[in-house]
Amino acid sequence: SYVVTQPPSVSVAPGKTARITCGGNNIGSKSVHWYQQKPGQAPVLVIFYDSDRPSGIPERFSGSNSGNTATLTISRVEAGDEADYYCQVWDSLSDHVFGTGTKVTVL
């Protein structure tokens, strides 16, 4: 089955930029989505189809996907962005894989 890897943790100072990667073989040919999960809460979709933002998600959240790496970028990081972030790769109805998750810590 398709394997998707993320760094376990990313630390960033407030106001700086956090970049979270999601690696997979030729992931650039697949659709990648990103979810934010805060402690005790359900995941929330923050980026879909590589780089689209659902309504209500700040423009500070952006995404890209090319080659073997998809990236979630959080600009001007705020304390409220501290959470676990998961990428998800969609290839077909039968093929949904979540990444291992990245804990973002705001210093």
Added chain:
Amino acid sequence: QVQLVESGGGVVQPGRSLRLSCAASGFTFSSYSMHWVRQAPGKGLEWVAVISYDGSDKYFADSVKGRFTISRDHSKNTLYLQMNSLRAEDAALYYCAREQHVHHAFDIWGQGTMVTVSS
């Protein structure tokens, strides 16, 4: 408002069965593919199963294939997960989620229902 509410979780002995439910409201349930995703305590998200909008297609993660079934009742706007032959490793918070029509992301999630497998 658009909402998914899971129920049916609890403590169950290994080898026994449990059925989870997910009540949908605020949208046309019969138009969307629906998923179950689980999260073991302190662990990441694991996709479990999907059922197409009309129930004609169903797929399962290898870890539950042959033990879990997924179904839906459009008259009740409810999604189900029948879990048989439960194992300790099935213990997790189980979420139901709605799949977007076009880009297939999970845009609506429930709050989850907890399943504990213990003798």
